[in-house]
Amino acid sequence: MKLLLLGDICPTAASAPFFKVKDISTLFTDTLSLFEGKDLIVANLECALTEATEEIKKFGPALKAPKETAEVLREIGVDVCALANNHVFDFGTKGLRDTLAALDENGIAYTGVGENEEDAKRDFFFEKDGKRICVIAACEHEYSYALQNRMGARGYDEYQIPEAVRRAKESCERVIVLYHGGKEFCPYPSPRIRRIGQALVRSGADVVLFQHSHTIGAYEAYEGGHILYGQGNFHFVKLLDMEEWKSALAVEYDTESGDVTFIPIAEGENGIALAKGDQHDEIMAKFAAYSKSLADGKWREGWHAFCESKKKSYMNTICNAARPDSTEYDNAAFAHNLDCEAHTDVWRELFPTYNHTNCIEE
Template identity: 30%
Template sequence: MRAADLFLRLFLHLQYVLWYTHNMMVSKKKVMTKKKKISPVLIFFLTLGGILLVGLSGLLFLSLQTGKRGAQQAWNTDADENSRQDDLEGKDNAEAGTPLHSLWEMIPEKQAAAEEEKEPYADILRDPEYMAANRIYEKKSSEDGRVTLCFAGDILFDDEYAVMAKLKSRGGAIEDGISETLISEMRAADIMMINNEFPYTNRGTPTEGKTYTFRADTDTVHYLDDLGVDLVSLANNHCYDFGETGLLDTLDTLQQDGIPYAGAGRNLEEAAAPVYFISGGMKIGFLSATQIERLDNPDTKGATEGAAGVFRCWNPEKLLAVTEETRKNCDFLVVYIHWGTENVAEADWAQLDQAPKIAQAGADLIIGDHPHCLQGIQYFGETPVFYSLGNFWFNSKTLDTCLLKVTLTDSRIESMTFIPAVQSGCYTSLAEGEEGQRVISYMNSLSTGVFIGSDGSISRQE
């Protein structure tokens, strides 16, 4: 029943009681004249009855309203409780079929820890300023936990020499100088490195008295992108052919194109600094240095604290110290070194002297160039040394060459593959069939304690 109905009925009953009482009192006092005033007692009771009527009515109304709200709240509470119970039951039912590892990953702290375990260098990758200051680059690997490195020897983009002149006469695309098969291998690698044996400059003066001086127009740097190159070595005996001006132009050109470089710099600190790539959960370091020229006053100037130049290692003490320090800051270290004797297939005494020292200092892989021809492979401890990869695309001579592919897992070498190639007629192509087997056989004859299979796979022979 509604509160208004109750209030009305109560009011009517009280009115009736008061009316009846009044009539009874009047009938008992018939002797009173009409002019006589109403008794004060009657007035008191009528007033009191009115006050009680209003008070009781108000209390009744408030009580009913409070009870109504309490009932509504109780109903809402029951409904909410039922709803929550349904939600919990539904969640329990859903989670009953959810793997435990999925529930674990729903916890933010655990999820963050899982991400950290998956990408141990996540903090570094979130700090671009730190990465830039320390020459650290991110490179997505094609497969989680596995990184493929690829290396080639000397290249030259100087259009006053045969290879570039021929390339331009054929149309000017890089495929006019290097076969698409080899380019595909280079582009497929997660990290591709070559020896950039010339400066990018339109200025400077050629080194006086030097037989061969190279330089390439700064626009030709795009060929590195076309080849899929991620990193170049500048530690060689030609990047300073047009003096400090030419070298500085080279550094600027590579930086503007986004190509990291190692082995040369505006001062010794930069020239000796490693380049790091974070890829596949690994931090891979690259150092580059040159023994050439082996003179007290070489044409190719070594960098100093205040002058640009290359990172020289004819005296290897600085290189060994940097190698040791760099290895502490990465999971795998490559040292790419310019050494050896030109056009000689056997490693010379200086190579044989420095290779084990560099390996002992912390290098996990040593790649050599400068002789302009292939040289053999040898291990020192667990470190493979490729004494020379030869010319990759450099001149008009017919020469055996290669690509070297190295696959890393868990910061160790999983496999190495020798990809035979031939430079001939200013064109470098994959060596297939009998020609490929000939190049592989030749490399086996140059190597010590190593065997290259017919498929190019490299294995250590005890």
């Protein structure tokens, strides 16, 4: 089977009008060629498809898009949307139910969400010509994750997800894991993220894609599996004016050979296009450099330098929450940084325990 695995899709102010009128040629231009001849196309839908206006309490933007987005996804050939991400619940239960209804109306399957914590654990299975594959989607704990008594996204559990991979591999030729997490805009994995990626492959995953970081990250081939530590956005145009934001990798996966192909995508004015010429070469050169750092060990230096660049922000979060006149916002920001795994990765890198000072001289 030929699979196409795509990163974050979210209509923005620049692109939503074109989603509304289903102007596919403007939105996707020559990337439409990627959708041809594929047996299964998987994408991460990074927003709610709703007209709801009541946002949940959170930090960061609340993302939504017109329901016509689902029609566009159907017309370009998307078969299944991964919904385990930190924005699918931005407009609460109403927004998520509207999203599921829009996908259902257009015959698009979804995975990574459920009526409650247990229901969200359902994986997606696809079978063709007697061959079966499984797609497992999970996210870090950032506002959207399902609870015992509330619908939401599937939160990543370091024990349950590897076990789900092992169970799936018993009946499937291939298992794909989409992990929505990691530190935004960092091309290097944290030590925890790298351990997760490798553990998932050892459990039986053939492809592990880390999404959410909005930047292309490092890649490694590991014990017969493929791990991409940052796929970048697929269609999320003009939300931020950052170089990292403007490029991504579409992933083609051949389930028979086990080979992956990375296709660089570039942001345009209202849509996206295949990267070409110097732009293509620059994207792939950076990608190769990030990937090389995993082999020579320099990824740890890159990760640490990134964390150091964020130190002032994290220190302010601590200090503001500790003030006698701290606000509800200050306290919530501190709690959020403790709840979300990507933030605790930075905490641990910046503020190691005193055990690190207990050196024993030989």
